Amino acid sequence: MTEQPIQQSKKTRLLMNVMSENGLILGLFALVSTGLTAVTYVLTKDKIAQEIERSLIRQLSELVPTNSYTNDVYQDCLIVQDKNLLGSAQEQKLYRMRNQQENHALMLTTVAPDGYSGKITLSVAVESSGKLLGINILSHNETPGLGDKIERTKSNWVHQFNNLSLSNTDETEWTVKKDGGQFDALTGATITPRAVIKSVFKSLQFLQSNQQQFFELPSDCYPIEVDKK
Amino acid sequence: MNLSVEHRTIIKGGLWDNNTALVQLLGLCPLLAVTGTLINGLGLGIATTFVLAGSNVTVSIIRHHIPKEIRIPIFVMLIASFVTNVQLIMNAYTYELYLVLGIFIPLIVTNCAIIGRAEAFASKNRILPSFIDGLAQGLGFTAVLMVLGGVRELIGQGTILDGAHLLLGEWAKELTVHFYLTEQKFLFAILPPGAFIGLGLLIAFKNWLHPK
Numbered sequence: 292m293t294e295q296p297i298q299q300s301k302k303t304r305l306l307m308n309v310m311s312e313n314g315l316i317l318g319l320f321a322l323v324s325t326g327l328t329a330v331t332y333v334l335t336k337d338k339i340a341q342e343i344e345r346s347l348i349r350q351l352s353e354l355v356p357t358n359s360y361t362n363d364v365y366q367d368c369l370i371v372q373d374k375n376l377l378g379s380a381q382e383q384k385l386y387r388m389r390n391q392q393e394n395h396a397l398m399l400t401t402v403a404p405d406g407y408s409g410k411i412t413l414s415v416a417v418e419s420s421g422k423l424l425g426i427n428i429l430s431h432n433e434t435p436g437l438g439d440k441i442e443r444t445k446s447n448w449v450h451q452f453n454n455l456s457l458s459n460t461d462e463t464e465w466t467v468k469k470d471g472g473q474f475d476a477l478t479g480a481t482i483t484p485r486a487v488i489k490s491v492f493k494s495l496q497f498l499q500s501n502q503q504q505f506f507e508l509p510s511d512c513y514p515i516e517v518d519k520k
Numbered sequence: 521m522n523l524s525v526e527h528r529t530i531i532k533g534g535l536w537d538n539n540t541a542l543v544q545l546l547g548l549c550p551l552l553a554v555t556g557t558l559i560n561g562l563g564l565g566i567a568t569t570f571v572l573a574g575s576n577v578t579v580s581i582i583r584h585h586i587p588k589e590i591r592i593p594i595f596v597m598l599i600a601s602f603v604t605n606v607q608l609i610m611n612a613y614t615y616e617l618y619l620v621l622g623i624f625i626p627l628i629v630t631n632c633a634i635i636g637r638a639e640a641f642a643s644k645n646r647i648l649p650s651f652i653d654g655l656a657q658g659l660g661f662t663a664v665l666m667v668l669g670g671v672r673e674l675i676g677q678g679t680i681l682d683g684a685h686l687l688l689g690e691w692a693k694e695l696t697v698h699f700y701l702t703e704q705k706f707l708f709a710i711l712p713p714g715a716f717i718g719l720g721l722l723i724a725f726k727n728w729l730h731p732k
Contacts, residue, residue, distance in 0.1 A: 316594075
């Protein structure tokens with residue numbers, strides 16, 4: 292009767308040994324693989340930020356002709372935030388384009404939070420007169436073949452925004468025709484256009500509210516070294 | 521080609537006899553999700569093949585140092601960090617490709633074929649066979665992705681190789697073939713039901729060719 296507890300404790304000790312050894316090995320692997328990922332992250336972080344910036348600027352050239360401004364847009368931007376008008380509490384970027392000393396245009400990144408399949412991110416370019424130069428969809432998860440026609444490459448839908456401004460439209464016009472507005476919807480997708488239109492309208496409101504200030508504030512988005520080839 | 525019988529069996533297994541998607545029925549989650557077009561299929565295929573070969577080699581290298589009881593969590597960790605590293609590096613150095621393949625890379629983590637090969641093959645075999653196995657399994661998977669993507673694309677939107685320029689560069693715009701033009705796409709083929717039925721037909725076809 293006295294033997295059993297001893298055997299039991301031996302077994303337990305053996306089990307404990309194996310467990311701690313395995314735990315150690317597992318921990319070691321976790322350390323090495325996380326460490327490797329951390330090193331890669333640090334090494335690629337700046338390069339990734341540069342690439343994102345560069346592609347944003349490339350998209351900007353689709354909205355604002357590069358020869359219409361003279362300043363270095365990469366280095367001339369603001370970090371802005373507005374939970375109501377910009378769709379989320381996320382920080383957004385506002386790029387400023389100037390022709391010599393003259394204020395030419397602003398480009399804002401923003402979020403339409405209520406797409407059919409979640410958030411749609413877009414950029415909105417507006418001339419200093421308040422006139423829309425155009426919008427670009429940056430990312431979305433809308434239904435292929437229906438909602439994805441908001442993409443510039445898939446249909447002309449985004450062109451409807453060109454040249455509109457808060458002064459030449461009425462607030463009630465900023466929705467799809469079905470709701471009494473002036474925008475065409477997409478066949479089979481109404482929620483997607485609604486979300487984008489609303490977001491563009493709010494962006495215009497946001498930009499107009501402080502336009503002077505937006506042009507004058509000192510640039511505060513961390514400038515990144517970009518080699519322009 | 522001077523391949524040993526062993527290697528030849530591995531290659532044939534990966535491409536056909538033991539095909540990931542058609543026989544093992546692994547990796548269906550990303551497969552069903554992205555095969556809307558042929559090019560999408562090709563993109564996921566390339567990324568998966570790369571990760572499969574890499575993770576197979578890594579697992580094979582360390583196979584003698586892993587206690588049996590904890591091999592699965594170790595494989596999971598290895599694969600996860602491998603995929604994350606590939607994603608970061610692609611994001612930094614091949615940004616254009618990343619924009620296209622970017623969404624597929626996290627999907628690879630959901631591909632149980634990777635851990636399946638690590639467990640079933642790489643943990644028991646030498647480095648070279650493991651590498652060949654990863655490559656063959658990956659290519660077999662890619663082939664199914666491309667066929668399924670191609671068929672769904674053709675039925676759904678009447679084209680083949682749409683969006684080739686995203687993966688291959690501007691010159692590839694010429695490659696797109698329009699069979700018929702539709703304003704309305706045939707959504708049934710493009711959305712997930714088309715993928716399920718298409719895959720079912722492919723599996724049926726294989727079983728008809730080679731009854732078990």
